[in-house]
Amino acid sequence: MEQEQVVHYQVGPVRVHVIPSTTFKTNTIVIQMNAPLQKETVTKRSILPSVLQTGTKDYPTRQHIRSALEELYGASLSGDVAKKGEQQIISFRMDLANEKFLKDSEPLMDRGLKLLSSVFLHPKISNKQFDSKMLDEEKRTHRQKISSVYDDKMRFANKRLTEEMCEDEPFGLHVLGYEEDLEAIDGSNLYEYYQQALVEDQIDLYVMGDVKVDDLKKMIEKYFPLQSAAPEDNVSTENKFFQEKEKNEVIEEQSVQQGKLHIGYRTNVTYGDDDYFALQLFNGLFGGFSHSKLFINVREKASLAYYAASRVESHKGLLIVMSGIQSSKYDQATKIIFEQMEEMKQGKFTDADLDQTKAVYKNQVLETMDVPRGRIELEYHNQLASKAVPINEWLQKIDQVTKEEIIKVAQKIQLDTVYFLKGKEEAANE
Template sequence: MSFFEEKLTKLNGMTVHTIKTDKYKTNTLVLKLLAPLKKETVTKRALLPYVLQRATARFPSTGQIRHHLDGLYGATLFADLTKKGENHIITLRMEVANENFLTEKTPLLEEAIKLMSDILLRPLLNGDAFDESIIKEEKRTLKQRIQAAYDDKMRYSNLRLVQEMCKDEPYALHVNGEMEDADALTAAELYEYYQRVLKEDKLDFYLIGDFCEETAGKMIQTHFTFAANSHAYPELEKQVSQKVEEKEVIEEEDVKQGKLNIGYRTNCTYKDEQYFALQVFNGIFGGFSHSKLFINVREKASLAYYAASRVESHKGLLMVMSGIEVGNFDRAVSIIKEQMGAMKAGDFTEEDLDQTKGMIRNQLLETIDTSFGLCEVLYQNAAANAGRTFDELLDGISQVTKEEVVAAASNIQLDTIYFLKGTGAESDG
């Protein structure tokens, strides 16, 4: 049984993904723009989507865009930023009611496609620059977003782990860029960068819902008229294999609870065959409430307020996050290392394996319950330049053996232990 069918067509270099399904009551439009993470562009890129969604030539103010969205039966529009591996990804997302359910036939889908194309291709300009007042406001908001990552100590400790672990790699860059770069950025510089984005970014447009594919395809073709260009998957700089040497970084801040974050290199990414086994490994190790970290660090030893792990599958990293009393540092590190050792030794049962595979399957099926979740699952392929279907993903997970999990575990290397402890607190490390 196939859960859905994804059709791909090329349009001026942009890849259009249509997923026709009657599962959702709305139609969802998602535009993804992918480019390599680079220090010189990261802040410009972090500002750009928020500037684009503020005003267009047709709707020159945020109020007018909001009013237009309200007129489309309360359609929604969001901008977002993420990084996957060494790539920086801009997301523009719209959700609009399906006109088939309306008594009066309003061309909602076409209006949504038209607005999405306006936002990308016809922004509000002042000569050869973006609108100065919008830039000023969005720079202030961007700086608040950057600051928020420093104020939230759980996020901050993860950010610091990545900065220490990936020091000379693009992945160390913060998704929202740098404060000082935001201050110096002009409306003209951002417009110049925007033109580069249209020429060089890998563009993927997702349309998910119940619509006539032929009609929708023609609408996209009509409204997304722009100069054809490569929009190819970017050639990333060849990453030099990192020399992995265990290092420890301890910092002090005014925090009540110590934040212990440990980073490992998995030597496996989304495209690799071992990806399925790595996902199952993570589920048993620290991904779920039945995992080794949760049971041994949090429950049995009562050392942590939380203890979990997650995989960054486009970069090949495994992160352990834990909140502990400062005095428990050594014991917590030691127990976490023991759990990794147990995984490498195959010290887990077939029952653990089956339970974890079932939970990953449920998690994936839950994710595709929303159209945006479905888009994120599908976009893994575009972001990794891979071609794995959702059915292959489920099959791959279900077929993982204990031996494969142990093999995946044996490739994992401890890289960095980062600990954020309270000012003046004595750790046992």
Template structure:
């Protein structure tokens, strides 16, 4: 289905996926480290500083001009959490010259540029350029604040913060506002060196590529300290037992209430029951044929969106819905009823089959985008459990009704978070 060829290069792993689907070639660089309060904000800043200038292209303008000349190569960075890991991603996507009139090879130039961005940043006095660092600190603060302005995102962040208090997972992937100011070009540079030494690193190269020559370019330009790929250690977190349901109500001057509910499933990507959990989520709230959509939206007309999703590496199930503040009790009651129905096995064989078909479709569709392909393959790096695509498909197919019910009965309600209007009754 996809042929992933993984090769150990100096200090990291390079994964090639050869495909003629795309008109561009994609490079994705991933750096993984344990999520921790001490490093989360440094890591959130680091890739933004790296993409602001290199030794050869020392400013954003010169670097971006060079990207334009490489036929609009696209460079972007982001931060994500996968369970208790914090992951820095740097992507560089470049046109495949066979679709251009001017056919000079672009992939090797892109690999060279990626190595510049990662290994040869713009420096002054042996550390990051202070003007760049200050500029990116300001942008980071604005990025953190803007999460507050997008209320759907804010409600989700707040739920995780409340639910996972005292666990690293409560930390937001884009860092903490109060820790930004203290960062200096020195401290960030020291951390950068450390991350290059210690992070677990994977490079994905996807497209209609010449593997041999691409590998040569990687070996020539990208070398990390140490020969073998490192492994980032997984922080140990005691599984949380829910004693009491935690309820939080927050008021803001908004028109629609955002109801976000978190459950503990105690099942992650590592577990045998992972596929059953996926099917559970599909029947419960993952799709537009699911119980939440049908009952909260279609039957009761309470919401435009009512859905659930999984945090696969953390074992959380999250429900989200936007409702009229006065309809809080009604919506909660319907959501509880749907969860109880799942626990009682009140779903048809038809719903099981339908859900399996949609999950299968979703996975296959994800593999049609370079980005999606990398995300699917990267699960196998984050988790100790390796799941080839074929197994993923057959594993879902094998899920039985009993498995879904068993999984449902393991799920515990942990936290209810409601962001509501000033006038709202609750």
């Protein structure tokens, strides 16, 4: 597999990863801050990326920051939070035009890093507090963001499933946090937490693009001079997830046109485990692709749904099935889905099916590498895992998986929770 060599080094506590490439018209920078997912901090972390973008020492308002980004030929800057297993990751991403393709070749990387550093490390602060007016605005929009999850029924069903399934586990926490915890946040306690996170979080900084490794190193040393000692690797949180329990069925009602069926399984496998690629291929055969059992049997054969798919939560060890169906078809759809799972456990798939799945999965991995953010994401997987698998070994690992290994991984998969959001009025319509 053709692949750029990644250069790794440390700048203070920050782990820097540079992926030189001339394939793209832009250069991409990603900062990842990793800490354990906890009820006490989840809301503070989730609002931090937007608060930091409201103003800095050098750019006192959002308007100043946005204008500065525009001056840099529309540099894009975004910040958000994500869950990876029991970790909560704060990310900042910036894409900068490569001046090679512009008429006036002003160097943009240095200015871009400077601006990113301003947002990330030098917020507008007075009296060790974030500005209270700005913070109130962000609390308002954040509250709205949290409550809007309800409006996207697929996302809502997914959130409800996770809450039901992982009630006593950190993973059950919602990544955006909680409205009631938002109330208690003020300029001073958030600033305090921000300072703490800068010291305690594991920080990774990625750059992919047309860069000179040495020049870049100097810029990063200049703009990201974090002083603290490198923290302990806190990533290998043990997966204490599985306890044998009764299958849980949760049915709720809303006035929706289409019922949302979400089913959660425990895979007992996480990224870095020896059978991780077998699990990915299991998922491809079961519900990951358009030749999978779910697509063929729920959609193509039974015409029950437009989508019927499954996906893997790699760092948590879950498998989630999702399908949008008519509410009255709940029993029929679940029956078909359970049958497909049973067939997988019994190894009812052919070598040709497996080859097809390997081909599509390998294609997906290679395509992910054609997008800078995707490539960085793949690298970051390895930073989070207790046992890393170098990206250039992925394709080989996929090829080596046998049918027996997939059956074995299938046997480990256990049904946990069925969540169904059903329509209210359908009975009356029929």
